[in-house]
Amino acid sequence: MSDIEKLVIIGSGPAGWTAAIYAARANLDPLVLEGVAKQEGGYVLPGGQLMLTTEVENYPGYPEGVDGPKMMADFKKQAERFDTRVESRDVVKCDFSQRPFVLETKDSGGKEGTVTAHSVVIATGATANWLNLENELRLALSGGGVSACAVCDGALPAFRDQELVVVGGGDTAMEEASYLTKFASMVHVVHRRDEFRASKLMQKRILENPKANVIWDTTVTDVLGDDTITGVRLKNVKTGEERDFPCKGLFLAIGHQPATPFLESCGIELDEKRYLKLTNPPGMETSIEGVFAAGDVADAVYRQAVTAAGMGCQAALDAERWLGAQGIH
Ligand SMILES: Cc1cc2nc3c(=O)[nH]c(=O)nc-3n(C[C@H](O)[C@H](O)[C@H](O)COP(=O)(O)OP(=O)(O)OC[C@H]3O[C@@H](n4cnc5c(N)ncnc54)[C@H](O)[C@@H]3O)c2cc1C
Numbered sequence: 001m002s003d004i005e006k007l008v009i010i011g012s013g014p015a016g017w018t019a020a021i022y023a024a025r026a027n028l029d030p031l032v033l034e035g036v037a038k039q040e041g042g043y044v045l046p047g048g049q050l051m052l053t054t055e056v057e058n059y060p061g062y063p064e065g066v067d068g069p070k071m072m073a074d075f076k077k078q079a080e081r082f083d084t085r086v087e088s089r090d091v092v093k094c095d096f097s098q099r100p101f102v103l104e105t106k107d108s109g110g111k112e113g114t115v116t117a118h119s120v121v122i123a124t125g126a127t128a129n130w131l132n133l134e135n136e137l138r139l140a141l142s143g144g145g146v147s148a149c150a151v152c153d154g155a156l157p158a159f160r161d162q163e164l165v166v167v168g169g170g171d172t173a174m175e176e177a178s179y180l181t182k183f184a185s186m187v188h189v190v191h192r193r194d195e196f197r198a199s200k201l202m203q204k205r206i207l208e209n210p211k212a213n214v215i216w217d218t219t220v221t222d223v224l225g226d227d228t229i230t231g232v233r234l235k236n237v238k239t240g241e242e243r244d245f246p247c248k249g250l251f252l253a254i255g256h257q258p259a260t261p262f263l264e265s266c267g268i269e270l271d272e273k274r275y276l277k278l279t280n281p282p283g284m285e286t287s288i289e290g291v292f293a294a295g296d297v298a299d300a301v302y303r304q305a306v307t308a309a310g311m312g313c314q315a316a317l318d319a320e321r322w323l324g325a326q327g328i329h
């Protein structure tokens with residue numbers, strides 16, 4: 001076998017594994033670089049963002065719902081069934097100025113390596129920002145009522161007819177809070193300033209909603225509860241006063257970071273929010289011929305497992321056609 005990979009897939013979330021399943025079945029013998037666990041504002045993990053949730057209820061094919069890590073283990077198993085190769089390394093730098101492309105990697109022990117590839121699918125996702133409070137991730141991982149995705153988790157029984165807290169002040173926070181008012185008895189939006197950053201139209205959806213209440217000039221300094229959340233500790237940033245505020249759910253809506261810093265110096269086009277730019281939609285081509293994008297790393301709008309998986313399929317099909325056109329089969 002040549003040392004040059006036909007296709008390397010960077011990332012092991014729904015987009016990466018779906019790309020791998022399609023590429024492996026098309027005899028492209030893909031190599032998945034699944035990444036290593038780290039904390040960079042948000043939490044980055046092999047298996048992706050679904051490793052941070054216990055209940056996925058909206059992915060077709062799981063009528064009873066499924067645990068996020070179990071679902072990602074199923075995705076991986078399916079990719080490996082078709083002989084996808086998997087290595088636990090991060091890509092730290094890419095050289096797309098020459099072909100084959102050169103990817104510099106580092107494993108969890110810091111060991112450096114190099115991979116050369118005729119084509120690449122970048123499926124590194126976007127990490128949700130968290131407050132990085134001690135109890136927050138523990139309760140998120142245990143299904144204890146903390147989440148970074150209202151559309152994903154808002155309809156769960158635990159949140160119905162309950163008082164919920166949303167943290168944030170941008171368009172996403174307005175959208176997520178407004179979505180949660182469909183289920184909650186009351187949604188309290190906690191914002192650290194005395195006005196929202198969101199557009200006027202989006203603000204209206206909260207400010208005029210009888211099931212929404214805004215708590216201005218306030219931050220969440222602690223998440224309370226052992227097995228499930230019982231409340232949050234709030235701090236008024238102007239007076240310094242702290243109080244415990246009972247609630248049955250906490251939703252973080254303080255932005256996402258696309259996992260693209262490792263691409264900064266390689267000349268690939270990113271948009272103003274640093275997401276990968278698709279240059280030929282609905283295709284998954286990027287500004288570098290032979291390099292394709294899939295999933296949340298190129299999608300600041302939908303950010304769902306099923307849309308990421310769909311893009312993974314598209315990217316693998318696009319890569320296969322492109323490789324075929326280069327005479328690489
Ligand atoms: C708490 C929470 C709950 C959610 N619940 C749901 C839900 O119920 N239903 C739903 O549809 N969606 C849900 N989502 C959204 C869903 O998780 C994402 O839309 C989906 O995971 C995106 O898939 P992806 O493959 O694009 O990226 P990700 O899942 O983010 O995967 C990215 C992958 O890239 C790897 N990676 C990153 N950088 C590098 C690098 N430099 N080198 C190598 N690898 C790298 C990471 O390790 C990871 O494996 C939830 C999100 C969160 C945060």
